[in-house]
Amino acid sequence: MDDRDFIQSIERGFAVLLAFDEERVNPNLAELAAATGLSRPAVRRILLTLQRLGYVRNDGSRWSLTPRVLSIGQHYSASNAMIETAHPHLLELSAKTGESASLGALDRRDAVYVARVPVRRIMSINVSIGTRIPAFATSMGRVLLAWAPDAVVEDVIAGGMPALTKHTVTDPGELRDVLRDVRSDGWSIVAEELEIGLLSVSAPVRDRSGEVVAALASSTSVGRSSVEAIRSDVVPLLVETADRISADLGHRH
Template sequence: MPRLKRTEEEEKAREGSEFIETLDRGLRVIQSFGIDRRPMTLSDLSKSANLPRATVRRILMTLVKSGFVAGNERLFSLTPRVLLLASAYLTSNQISTVMQPLMDEVAGKAKEVCSLAILDGEEVVFIARSSPARVFSTGLDIGYRLPAFCTSVGRVLLGRLANDELTRTVDGMKLAAQTQSTLVDKSAVIATIIADRTKGYSLVDQEAEEGFRSISVPIRRYDGAVIAAANIGAHVDRITTGEMIDRFLPLLKEMSLAAQPLLV
């Protein structure tokens, strides 16, 4: 059972006098539910969150009374009420609000899924997506996470770092292969990210998922700062890498330019 790991920033925050340990533990238990995508036992959650069983039990009972967790004393699962936490972020997030109509237009023209992601530690988190009418289940759901180093959106977002910071960041990562095509040599990953930054886009071919390739561009704030990345992905049977550059890249670049003056 994998355990949740705190980032260096989270560990530093714990040292502050205003840090609330109980709240932190409750949030760790909530996050633990997403690891195996199934109802979990008290022991599962205790191991995943790296907390004592007695502590986890008290947290679960609180979450049950608050309506965020359902359980029968043996198996526990999150309830739809947890979506209130995600919806609060999405409705208050300016990037999603501005980008959604632009992404809808791009997805319609490309006839493929268009997604928007931000960087969270060593992972990317997808915060918006748009599908053409003919696509019903293809693509990455909102909230889905992937390693940043081997995804097109991740490489675009890592590319906003200065070279020295980028090197330190990648050197501190554990690069685990997701497919047979995943680039895991750190020097090669760094060089690829720098090259992608120069080109203004990133194209990743079956490194994050077998049979899937995607192309991404940076989404910039009004002052030029990169705050997100947008991509179009497709199965390898439907489109070549050359076609992605010819067909999808102009659409993504046009969308990025249209969004920049609207993002403050």
């Protein structure tokens, strides 16, 4: 895209919206300015514009999001046939495994949950639609990276791979080897690399053209299962379910 087509004011508006998170639920002007790197006058104008549009409200010096922001994600779900197609398969997979089933898509360096059937909370964070997790240290992310262009993988590596636990793969060469194994196997198991105690397994979902457009995942804890049990019991079921979703999206082997 030509830089002349880039609208910086929209970028700044989204930067302010995205600055609202678990740590800044009701931030003030100074906190939003610090989080975005924008000047206080610029943040104030953006907030007043968003307030007029109905996306934020203020209470004295504090600001908060309104329920209208949910419509952005709702419109994505409503316009994305993959989510509607995958949902009954997620329900079936969750019922068969007794564990949470999720669908994720790649967004830059993160895997983003776009559909989910939760069974129990097994992560320290509250996972919901829109939750982002680092692609390099998760089964969903590794499936998505395994079939992504090399430039995408190198961008993830360049962004840093910090040790999230003592088990996290942080060496770029080792990650590249892992991704080659994922492509060869057709699935990925990650044990305690994102969080201690968390086990997850993922398989690719393809569209009509054969492109990997999502990752289907099942998650559990070390107290409920093991890598060996997942490999023998869950992987065949997961791959079969991912293939059925792909077939519904028009993919033919």
